[in-house]
Amino acid sequence: MTHSFDGYNYLIRLQRGERLSAALEQFIVETKIEGAWLSGLGAATDITLGFFNLNLKDYKWRTFGQMMEVVSLTGNLAYDDVGKIMFHLHGVFADDEYQTVGGHVKGLVAGATLELFVHRSYEPMHRIRDDETGLQLLDLT
Amino acid sequence: MTHSFDGYNYLIRLQRGERLSAALEQFIVETKIEGAWLSGLGAATDITLGFFNLNLKDYKWRTFGQMMEVVSLTGNLAYDDVGKIMFHLHGVFADDEYQTVGGHVKGLVAGATLELFVHRSYEPMHRIRDDETGLQLLDLT
Amino acid sequence: MTHSFDGYNYLIRLQRGERLSAALEQFIVETKIEGAWLSGLGAATDITLGFFNLNLKDYKWRTFGQMMEVVSLTGNLAYDDVGKIMFHLHGVFADDEYQTVGGHVKGLVAGATLELFVHRSYEPMHRIRDDETGLQLLDLT
Numbered sequence: 001m002t003h004s005f006d007g008y009n010y011l012i013r014l015q016r017g018e019r020l021s022a023a024l025e026q027f028i029v030e031t032k033i034e035g036a037w038l039s040g041l042g043a044a045t046d047i048t049l050g051f052f053n054l055n056l057k058d059y060k061w062r063t064f065g066q067m068m069e070v071v072s073l074t075g076n077l078a079y080d081d082v083g084k085i086m087f088h089l090h091g092v093f094a095d096d097e098y099q100t101v102g103g104h105v106k107g108l109v110a111g112a113t114l115e116l117f118v119h120r121s122y123e124p125m126h127r128i129r130d131d132e133t134g135l136q137l138l139d140l141t
Numbered sequence: 142m143t144h145s146f147d148g149y150n151y152l153i154r155l156q157r158g159e160r161l162s163a164a165l166e167q168f169i170v171e172t173k174i175e176g177a178w179l180s181g182l183g184a185a186t187d188i189t190l191g192f193f194n195l196n197l198k199d200y201k202w203r204t205f206g207q208m209m210e211v212v213s214l215t216g217n218l219a220y221d222d223v224g225k226i227m228f229h230l231h232g233v234f235a236d237d238e239y240q241t242v243g244g245h246v247k248g249l250v251a252g253a254t255l256e257l258f259v260h261r262s263y264e265p266m267h268r269i270r271d272d273e274t275g276l277q278l279l280d281l282t
Numbered sequence: 283m284t285h286s287f288d289g290y291n292y293l294i295r296l297q298r299g300e301r302l303s304a305a306l307e308q309f310i311v312e313t314k315i316e317g318a319w320l321s322g323l324g325a326a327t328d329i330t331l332g333f334f335n336l337n338l339k340d341y342k343w344r345t346f347g348q349m350m351e352v353v354s355l356t357g358n359l360a361y362d363d364v365g366k367i368m369f370h371l372h373g374v375f376a377d378d379e380y381q382t383v384g385g386h387v388k389g390l391v392a393g394a395t396l397e398l399f400v401h402r403s404y405e406p407m408h409r410i411r412d413d414e415t416g417l418q419l420l421d422l423t
Contacts, residue, residue, distance in 0.1 A: 004422040006317075006404035013420045035147075037258040039180065039321065041356045041372040043334055051210055051237045052184055052253055062239060069333055071372040071384035072213040072233065072354040074182045076256065088256070090182040090212040092233050092241060092354065092374050094384035096333045098344060100374060102212035102235035112334055112415045115358065115370070117319040117401070119258070122147035133253045138154045140145040176288075178399040180321065192351055192378045193325060193394055203380060213354040213374065215323045217397065229397070231323040231353040233374050233382060243353035243376035260399070263288035274394045279295045281286040 001026050003118075010118035014042070014110035021087070021107050024077070027118075028085045033077060035125030036118045038089065040073035043111025047093055049103030057134045064101060067111050068093040071100065077118075078125035080136050086127065142167050144259075151259035155183070155251035162228070162248050165218070168259075169226045174218060176266030177259045179230065181214035184252025188234055190244030198275045205242060208252050209234040212241065218259075219266035221277050227268065283308050285400075292400035296324070296392035303369070303389050306359070309400075310367045315359060317407030318400045320371065322355035325393025329375055331385030339416045346383060349393050350375040353382065359400075360407035362418050368409065 001023040003012045050059035075089030092102040127136035142164040144153045191200035216230030233243040268277035283305040285294045332341035357371030374384040409418035
């Protein structure tokens with residue numbers, strides 16, 4: 001994982017084989033960032049996607065093992081309710097026939113490259129646990 | 142709908158059950174914003190998607206009633222030709238088998254959460270009616 | 283292609299029938315931009331998508347000739363290793379049944395409209411050739 005800063009925002013590039021979660025944790029430690037909006041593209045494998053079932057208040061997970069193009073990656077970084085920065089990312093991924101799948105991104109491993117734009121928040125971002133769903137929701141109040 | 146401002150840009154969070162159109166109208170009234178670029182993710186139901194048919198100069202609509210992950214939401218806010226701020230959003234949505242659909246977003250109802258990043262424009266954004274298509278297109282001249 | 287600048291970032295609108303590559307080249311010449319993050323939506327036809335095969339170190343291409351909604355477009359502008367600004371964009375596209383395809387975007391022709399938000403980088407962005415993959419990867423070191 002390498003990153004750059006232009007005085008306002010960050011770029012991140014993952015090396016082939018790097019885990020997204022580890023790379024983001026390292027980025028958070030190195031930059032001390034306290035909130036951000038993310039956008040990304042590239043390639044990935046071992047992509048674990050979730051679908052949130054409101055009735056069960058839980059995610060249904062599936063891992064896509066093959067190499068796919070990361071055709072959209074959108075989300076953010078914010079403190080959770082125990083004071084740890086967590087990422088919340090949703091993504092769309094395309095296979096070698098250009099067919100797409102998508103969902104809540106639990107994890108993935110970078111392919112040839114993975115590029116992220118990190119739009120810094122000028123205020124810390126926070127999440128708070130929502131009892132109705134069990135999720136950590138953005139606390140904007 | 143709650144929103145926050147870091148001095149530069151906004152975050153919006155929709156409550157479960159809120160309509161996107163009503164939330165954005167409220168946001169526009171409360172912030173007096175005159176142009177923005179939007180990015181979002183979350184979950185939604187009752188998603189009405191359009192495909193624009195150039196020959197018919199009209200949209201073909203379909204509503205997806207089930208709960209889906211909002212895996213990408215991209216667009217903007219700008220004045221239309223009668224001076225009302227309108228949203229133009231396209232989205233990608235994933236079902237419980239991670240299969241995706243996409244289109245021009247007419248409306249949706251927030252699921253467990255819907256998070257939007259609103260990148261403020263420092264100049265008002267305007268649309269103008271295009272006679273050839275009947276659409277309101279960005280006026281950047 | 284028309285574009286506007288709010289003092290910080292750019293908006294681009296492609297005319298119906300314009301090629302994305304030509305429009306971006308014109309934009310780069312006119313603005314002298316040296317790095318940017320891009321986000322877009324609209325409609326397009328003649329969309330050539332790639333899937334990068336790591337074993338072959340090459341893309342597999344397919345062109346989708348029909349009109350599709352551009353439901354997500356994400357990427358960036360950066361100098362390549364011979365000093366030419368290149369675009370790196372991935373996209374998701376929806377047909378008239380709302381079904382989606384996605385991939386690395388080699389080219390497309392704008393439909394009724396194509397709208398891009400160009401988030402300027404305050405430092406030039408550079409790519410460097412990666413011998414292992416043959417790709418030009420972001421150089422953030």
